[in-house]
Amino acid sequence: MTTVMNRQKGGTMAMNLGAKAALIAALLAGTATGAQAASTNATANLIRLLIEQKVITARAGQALLAQAEAEAAEARAVQAPVATADASLPPAAEGTIRVPYIPESMRAKIKEDIKQEVLAQADFEGWARPNQIPDWVKGIKLSGDIRFRSQSDFYDGNNSLGLIDFQAFNDSSPIDINGNTNPTGFPILNARTDRTNRFRVRARLGLDANISPQVFASFRLASGDDNSPISTNQTLGGGLAKKDIWLDRAYLRLTPVPYASASFGRFPNPFVSTPLLFDDDLNFDGIVGTADARNYVPANTMLAVTGGAFPLGFTNANFPNNADNKRGDTNRWLFSGQLKGSIRIADTVDISAAAAYHSFDKVQGRLSEPCALFNGNRQCSTDQLRPTFLRKGNTLFLSRNILPDPANPLNFAQPQLLGLSFDYDILDLNLLARVPVTEQIAVELGGNYVRNLGFNRNDLCRNNPRGLPVNNLTPGNGGNTNPCSAAAGQTVANFDGGNEGYMVYGLVGTKKPSKFGEWNIELSYRYLESDAVLDSLADSDFHLGGTNTKGYTIGATLGLFKNVSVSGRWLSANAISGPPLAIDVLQIDLQAAF
Numbered sequence: 001m002t003t004v005m006n007r008q009k010g011g012t013m014a015m016n017l018g019a020k021a022a023l024i025a026a027l028l029a030g031t032a033t034g035a036q037a038a039s040t041n042a043t044a045n046l047i048r049l050l051i052e053q054k055v056i057t058a059r060a061g062q063a064l065l066a067q068a069e070a071e072a073a074e075a076r077a078v079q080a081p082v083a084t085a086d087a088s089l090p091p092a093a094e095g096t097i098r099v100p101y102i103p104e105s106m107r108a109k110i111k112e113d114i115k116q117e118v119l120a121q122a123d124f125e126g127w128a129r130p131n132q133i134p135d136w137v138k139g140i141k142l143s144g145d146i147r148f149r150s151q152s153d154f155y156d157g158n159n160s161l162g163l164i165d166f167q168a169f170n171d172s173s174p175i176d177i178n179g180n181t182n183p184t185g186f187p188i189l190n191a192r193t194d195r196t197n198r199f200r201v202r203a204r205l206g207l208d209a210n211i212s213p214q215v216f217a218s219f220r221l222a223s224g225d226d227n228s229p230i231s232t233n234q235t236l237g238g239g240l241a242k243k244d245i246w247l248d249r250a251y252l253r254l255t256p257v258p259y260a261s262a263s264f265g266r267f268p269n270p271f272v273s274t275p276l277l278f279d280d281d282l283n284f285d286g287i288v289g290t291a292d293a294r295n296y297v298p299a300n301t302m303l304a305v306t307g308g309a310f311p312l313g314f315t316n317a318n319f320p321n322n323a324d325n326k327r328g329d330t331n332r333w334l335f336s337g338q339l340k341g342s343i344r345i346a347d348t349v350d351i352s353a354a355a356a357y358h359s360f361d362k363v364q365g366r367l368s369e370p371c372a373l374f375n376g377n378r379q380c381s382t383d384q385l386r387p388t389f390l391r392k393g394n395t396l397f398l399s400r401n402i403l404p405d406p407a408n409p410l411n412f413a414q415p416q417l418l419g420l421s422f423d424y425d426i427l428d429l430n431l432l433a434r435v436p437v438t439e440q441i442a443v444e445l446g447g448n449y450v451r452n453l454g455f456n457r458n459d460l461c462r463n464n465p466r467g468l469p470v471n472n473l474t475p476g477n478g479g480n481t482n483p484c485s486a487a488a489g490q491t492v493a494n495f496d497g498g499n500e501g502y503m504v505y506g507l508v509g510t511k512k513p514s515k516f517g518e519w520n521i522e523l524s525y526r527y528l529e530s531d532a533v534l535d536s537l538a539d540s541d542f543h544l545g546g547t548n549t550k551g552y553t554i555g556a557t558l559g560l561f562k563n564v565s566v567s568g569r570w571l572s573a574n575a576i577s578g579p580p581l582a583i584d585v586l587q588i589d590l591q592a593a594f
Helices: 002-030 040-052 058-078 083-087 104-125 166-171 457-461
Strands: 140-155 195-212 215-223 245-257 260-268 283-292 301-313 332-345 349-361 396-398 418-420 424-436 442-452 500-509 519-528 549-561 564-575 582-593
Touching (some): 058 104
Antiparallel strands (some): 195 215, 215 245, 283 301, 349 424, 396 418, 442 500, 519 549, 549 564, 564 582
């Protein structure tokens, strides 16, 4: 019944508004002006309709007609008589009131009265007044996307067994490394057992608001298995349990002048990059600013600079929890700057390039001060410098300098944490060329080179014989795992890691197919050494995340409907050095955006 009533109300509202608009138009078009009189029947009928439609009351109508009669009499006094015209008219129907003339002032008054009646009705019935909605509300835009994925992971039968899952190690840290006091051992990576047809979903919903020409606000919610910075995939299943939603973005952008802006909060990656360095789902926390030189470069070129400061972690104010002497700030930051430019050649070919420097401050681990854990203490001095997230590939060391238990100095628990062996100051170079073939099809060719300038092999031995790396090593003669020294008859272990990486890629077709029949094909090859970038921020799909990997990706996308497409990708990756670990990933996606 509510629905019927609402429909009736909407229909009455539309009818009243349409009738009033028609009557206003008729009055303005059909009334006499100057010395020429209007048809009295038409005028009287119009006023009667106004009364019947309850635009004006009968009493108000009679008053208006009386005033019209008076003003018409004044007009007849100075103009030619119109009585002969009135005499020729047929007798009026019962209840009809004839008005020979409505002057301009009366028409204006009727128009204003109707306007006020309409606005009063709008207020009463909840219509929106014109220009009553604030400008910033008009600037709000909702957007989002949903992706359904079937993913299969295939492992080579010759992969090494017993590889430690360092991500799980640090997530569940500290873990006792003494096999006598920790009989359960360490978390181990899956290396040979395939995982097929896992269903995963990604859902994101965002709101953008243009508050004013200078102020833009945005936030976005996203799915995700956990709070990892590089994936918003949610694995289905789990007994049909509900899924988590995370705050993916929330920021303000100020644009005081057209050529400069600054963003504050959590925002999309502001830098030109590839998944070699930053995963496509990665967002940044902090402050970033961009300025371009549009007033100083030719129209077919672009030159801009971007810089920002991004907190990676703040010191716990109460660390260590069980001591009065709190540790000083060990806040971790990322400071980045990038120069980027582009040029269009012959009105068709677009070439762009970018050079960036990303300096990660205080992410390198440090060996703790001598730490007594046998007396109930659970914290060591450098625990807060452990990586917040790990994947696999970066060189790691045991960061706690644990003192022996006096009660059992030869066999005591050693709960350890992992730290990063190297510093990370990354040079990132990008180049991309785009050549159109038709209006819808283009060819793109690009390349990316990264180098960790903070990499120093001497850091492996800075705490020798403690703080030695636990991965990316080939033992020397005699099984020696120390890359810094060797006993008689042994040789030092060989460090297999490196600090460089590159990627070449190409695409043919439409960049992002969003219509039926649009398509593209992509192909890439990458080579990424162990410590070229942080493994926690690189592509989460290739080699199932991390560094120390090489291989290729091939994929294709086809548009099915408006903003709906299907795609497939095959990612084939192998470890560059160390124990063999080959992983192939097949992804089939159905995605829609709005």
